[in-house]
Amino acid sequence: MDIRNHIISTYNEVLSYTDAELQVEELANDTVLLESGLDSLGFATLVAELEEELGYDPFVMMDEPIYPTTFGEFVELYETYKDEKN
Amino acid sequence: MRRIDRALTNFWDHIVAESERPLVVTAGEALYHSDFLRIRTGSEHVLLKLRGKAVAISGTDAELIHLLLLLDGTASSILLLPNDMQTDQKEEFFGQCGIEAEATLVGEELEVNKIPASSETLKLSDTKGGRTDWIIPTSGTSGTPKLVAHNLKSLTRTTKFNREVGRDIRWGLSYSISRFAGIQIMLQSLLSGSTLLVASPEASFSEKADFFATNHCNAISATPTFWRKLLMVNHESDLNLKVITLGGEIADQQILNALSKKYPEARITHIYASTEAGVGFAVRDHLEGFPAAFVRDGVEGAELKIEQDGTLRIKPHTANQKFISTDIDVDADGFIDTGDLVEEKSDRYVFLGRRSGSINVGGNKVMPEEVENLLLKSGLLKGVKVYGKANPIMGNLVSADVIPNSASQDQKILKKELKSYCSANIESFKRPAFFKVVSDFDLNASGKISRN
Numbered sequence: 001m002d003i004r005n006h007i008i009s010t011y012n013e014v015l016s017y018t019d020a021e022l023q024v025e026e027l028a029n030d031t032v033l034l035e036s037g038l039d040s041l042g043f044a045t046l047v048a049e050l051e052e053e054l055g056y057d058p059f060v061m062m063d064e065p066i067y068p069t070t071f072g073e074f075v076e077l078y079e080t081y082k083d084e085k086n
Numbered sequence: 087m088r089r090i091d092r093a094l095t096n097f098w099d100h101i102v103a104e105s106e107r108p109l110v111v112t113a114g115e116a117l118y119h120s121d122f123l124r125i126r127t128g129s130e131h132v133l134l135k136l137r138g139k140a141v142a143i144s145g146t147d148a149e150l151i152h153l154l155l156l157l158d159g160t161a162s163s164i165l166l167l168p169n170d171m172q173t174d175q176k177e178e179f180f181g182q183c184g185i186e187a188e189a190t191l192v193g194e195e196l197e198v199n200k201i202p203a204s205s206e207t208l209k210l211s212d213t214k215g216g217r218t219d220w221i222i223p224t225s226g227t228s229g230t231p232k233l234v235a236h237n238l239k240s241l242t243r244t245t246k247f248n249r250e251v252g253r254d255i256r257w258g259l260s261y262s263i264s265r266f267a268g269i270q271i272m273l274q275s276l277l278s279g280s281t282l283l284v285a286s287p288e289a290s291f292s293e294k295a296d297f298f299a300t301n302h303c304n305a306i307s308a309t310p311t312f313w314r315k316l317l318m319v320n321h322e323s324d325l326n327l328k329v330i331t332l333g334g335e336i337a338d339q340q341i342l343n344a345l346s347k348k349y350p351e352a353r354i355t356h357i358y359a360s361t362e363a364g365v366g367f368a369v370r371d372h373l374e375g376f377p378a379a380f381v382r383d384g385v386e387g388a389e390l391k392i393e394q395d396g397t398l399r400i401k402p403h404t405a406n407q408k409f410i411s412t413d414i415d416v417d418a419d420g421f422i423d424t425g426d427l428v429e430e431k432s433d434r435y436v437f438l439g440r441r442s443g444s445i446n447v448g449g450n451k452v453m454p455e456e457v458e459n460l461l462l463k464s465g466l467l468k469g470v471k472v473y474g475k476a477n478p479i480m481g482n483l484v485s486a487d488v489i490p491n492s493a494s495q496d497q498k499i500l501k502k503e504l505k506s507y508c509s510a511n512i513e514s515f516k517r518p519a520f521f522k523v524v525s526d527f528d529l530n531a532s533g534k535i536s537r538n
Contacts, residue, residue: 044480059478065344067317
């Protein structure tokens with residue numbers, strides 16, 4: 001599974017765990033993260049789940065902190081740091 | 087630069103009578119000094135009845151501001167009730183503070199509900215010279231909220247009110263007024279002639295950010311989690327922030343860096359405040375933790391002491407609050423136990439978290455024991471240990487090491503069952519985001535789960 005699909009599938013798992021619903025038709029690159037259905041607790045959980053599944057957390061790897069606004073930026077972060085994991 | 091005059095104790099007398107700028111802006115209206123004056127004049131006959139009484143207040147943030155302005159200097163004490171308070175808790179507080187009346191604002195009318203005196207009432211009101219106690223429940227790290235009484239003078243002791251600077255500031259209120267941090271911002275704003283922006287209680291996070299941007303907010307004091315969220319919504323580009331304050335959670339270097347980069351012109355301060363100690367201290371060098379010099383030399387208004395186990399104790403220069411709850415620990419030298427653990431790292435102290443193991447999830451406190459008990463009730467586990475795991479968005483998330491009933495149980499199925507049990511039985515911020523199946527964990531000498 002590529003990273004984007006992995007993120008989408010984990011996203012959906014976290015949605016159901018946090019009793020939330022997707023607020024947009026689908027997760028697109030320009031979907032604003034905090035308006036997509038997950039609240040900040042949901043995002044925190046998503047980042048934590050992804051760390052467990054993918055084996056890295058881009059948020060602790062980046063030198064310059066970035067807080068992504070859109071789903072596209074979020075996916076890009078994971079793609080960027082994919083090769084830097086140990 | 088002004089400080090609150092010792093002789094004047096009345097909140098209303100200190101706010102800036104300014105006709106051009108509103109004191110408070112809500113989603114529906116701009117409130118000027120004249121509006122507050124009208125409500126005050128209209129409430130005079132009701133206020134007379136509350137003279138010298140212990141009064142509980144509740145309502146929206148905007149209503150609480152009105153009520154504090156009305157009652158300070160009149161009531162002997164004011165108990166601020168959070169909106170989510172349970173009835174039995176409320177009654178216990180009423181008893182502890184000897185509450186005689188409950189006041190609310192309905193439209194522009196001050197309404198009063200008399201409370202029948204309880205036989206076990208402990209009267210607190212020994213106020214001298216008309217000084218009113220402001221009793222603020224703290225979120226209580228031991229699970230039960232504590233009551234701490236402050237007053238206008240103690241709450242503003244280290245605050246500087248510069249009206250030349252203040253007139254250009256528009257504070258976005260991120261905290262509830264019933265919280266200590268919310269009170270601090272309200273006082274800072276109203277006593278410096280600034281404008282306080284109070285979003286609708288129903289507003290979502292994005293709507294709140296929009297409301298701040300539309301109303302030219304240029305100063306916000308908020309938790310690191312709030313700031314991370316603000317950096318994740320689109321609207322932040324519209325905010326032209328001059329003053330950024332972080333508090334209520336540990337401010338990590340990442341969020342300090344992200345804010346300095348996004349708002350290079352802003353004055354960024356992170357505040358350490360212990361509700362128990364009344365006031366804490368500010369760190370302005372954009373670095374996490376605080377300089378070790380604060381422990382050697384003291385900081386404005388307080389002395390610090392670090393215990394052997396890393397506990398931070400604070401001694402305010404003047405005893406500025408009374409403890410109504412009795413479980414606040416003050417040592418022989420007057421240093422108050424903050425319950426926070428620190429560690430020295432290259433001439434600085436960084437915060438490690440709470441000694442009690444209490445987990446701060448985006449500003450919400452979670453007691454591990456409570457979650458452990460809830461998880462054990464699922465009947466799925468033989469043992470469970472709950473702890474915090476660092477998270478880049480919420481500061482911490484709840485994690486659990488679990489010992490399944492049977493060692494042969496499929497781990498995936500167990501985790502699924504635990505998650506669905508949590509969804510149904512545990513508040514979202516208290517739910518473990520991770521479960522790790524283990525065969526055993528450390529117990530300390532008294533047979534309890536070792537938390538450090």
